[in-house]
Amino acid sequence: MDNKIFDMENARAQMRKSLLEYCILLAISQGELYASDILSELKADNLIVVEGTLYPMLSRLKSDSLLEYSWKESKAGPPRKYYRLTGEGKRTLEQLTLTWQELTSSINSLIKKYEKNN
Amino acid sequence: MDNKIFDMENARAQMRKSLLEYCILLAISQGELYASDILSELKADNLIVVEGTLYPMLSRLKSDSLLEYSWKESKAGPPRKYYRLTGEGKRTLEQLTLTWQELTSSINSLIKKYEKNN
DNA sequence: ACCCAGTACCTTGCATAAAAAGGTAGTGGG
């Protein structure tokens, strides 16, 4: 079957490849956000993402049950999908935060070795 | 012409996508290493890379003039290519280290916001 | 003298992922 929900075993490899998913979960963890909010939030932190990357990723995270959304009306324009973390999303985010900390400590240890030889 | 050597302007986007190149430069910064050395070095720090990824990357870094190599004989087996950083490689590595620090601080600032709401 | 295991280098082809570009539709103002 191999019908994995999120494959935490590979999370480290995943993360090394791409931090985007993690950052998006982090951004949404702040409350209910819709796509444009997420883009500005990440941009404010100098992490550039574009629409064509974000929408497919939100759909994937939704179908993995890490996110859920509700429609809300907007003052000007069409209604918006406001995303929030599910319980599983929160647990996953905490796991990913651990993985992130391990990754940074690995790289920082390499950096230290470099500084010695210089 | 657009004959960029390394496109430092995009280094942040590059890094977000893939930290591998940075880690490889970091590993080589410790001295002269050949491919297997690099693999074990990264593995020791829990950063898994495989041959099929490493060799093309070494070639690219070489043709970007960030690395150079010299052949050395081995006690048992064929000769090895020992890589080291060029001057430009060292400068690039320092730039990338700055970028890495900015990236971690961006993400850590997101993490803090998350912890507040929890 | 010759084969074979071990090591080292490198390339090809595939799967996945990000980005660019293009497409549909609701809303409100003029």
Place this chain on the structure above:
DNA sequence: CCCACTACCTTTTTATGCAAGGTACTGGGT
């Protein structure tokens, strides 16, 4: 009632990481 704006989503292109496959040099055993 059209048009600009916003929002959502999909399709196509491009890049990347990896598995697998391929060549070649070496030294030891027979």
